[in-house]
Amino acid sequence: MFVLVGYATAHGSTRSIAERIGARLTERGNRVDVRPMDEVKDAGAYEAFVLGSAVHNQRWLPEASEFLHENQALFRERPVWAFSVGMPAALRGPWKRMGPREGPKITATLEKTARLRDHRLMSGVVGREQMSRAGHLVFRALGCRYGDYRDWAAVDGWADDIAGRLAAEGAPRPPSGAVREDRGGTR
Numbered sequence: 434m435f436v437l438v439g440y441a442t443a444h445g446s447t448r449s450i451a452e453r454i455g456a457r458l459t460e461r462g463n464r465v466d467v468r469p470m471d472e473v474k475d476a477g478a479y480e481a482f483v484l485g486s487a488v489h490n491q492r493w494l495p496e497a498s499e500f501l502h503e504n505q506a507l508f509r510e511r512p513v514w515a516f517s518v519g520m521p522a523a524l525r526g527p528w529k530r531m532g533p534r535e536g537p538k539i540t541a542t543l544e545k546t547a548r549l550r551d552h553r554l555m556s557g558v559v560g561r562e563q564m565s566r567a568g569h570l571v572f573r574a575l576g577c578r579y580g581d582y583r584d585w586a587a588v589d590g591w592a593d594d595i596a597g598r599l600a601a602e603g604a605p606r607p608p609s610g611a612v613r614e615d616r617g618g619t620r
């Protein structure tokens with residue numbers, strides 16, 4: 434399959450995760466472009482999409498939201514997987530409960546413009562240099578810690594699931610009426 438792994442990043446974590454997913458899908462036999470969503474010229478050229486954005490204030494970055502909006506007809510027809518990169522793993526204390534609530538909230542927004550096969554909220558690198566002074570003070574007051582929270586095993590596992598689904602969907606179907614010998618095999 435010809436797959437776009439499109440991303441929008443402010444500080445690089447989302448790009449690194451997109452590149453990892455792209456490499457994994459390529460290893461599994463797909464033709465893959467990994468590129469920023471605002472540099473994609475012809476979205477219609479791709480057969481499937483894995484789209485990811487950094488999360489700011491519980492939303493995708495504006496260029497990512499625009500890309501979804503502009504191509505919504507396509508994203509209702511072709512397979513789309515989405516990932517959001519935030520900081521649920523950096524949260525501490527009562528704020529830790531925010532993480533599980535943020536994922537479904539973002540999913541609901543994305544589903545207004547795309548029919549998603551799956552959406553994952555992941556954690557990225559959270560650095561002092563990304564924060565305003567006020568943001569830093571709130572972050573520290575909540576007991577949160579800066580760090581690299583990327584979970585590569587989870588990213589690889591998810592990419593492998595996607596590769597499996599693409600392989601199943603891309604495989605030539607037997608002619609209708611044909612009797613399959615391999616009953617119980619892939620659908």
Ligand SMILES: Cc1cc2nc3c(=O)[nH]c(=O)nc-3n(C[C@H](O)[C@H](O)[C@H](O)COP(=O)(O)O)c2cc1C
Nearest residue numbers: 442443444445446447487489490491519520557558
């Ligand atoms: C201004 C700002 C707002 C943020 N808002 C959120 C948020 O609402 N939810 C969240 O989970 N992470 C939030 N983050 C954390 C980032 O999404 C996180 O650091 C992520 O790794 C950034 O990805 P990037 O390196 O691709 O830009 C915010 C970061 C910044 C700088």
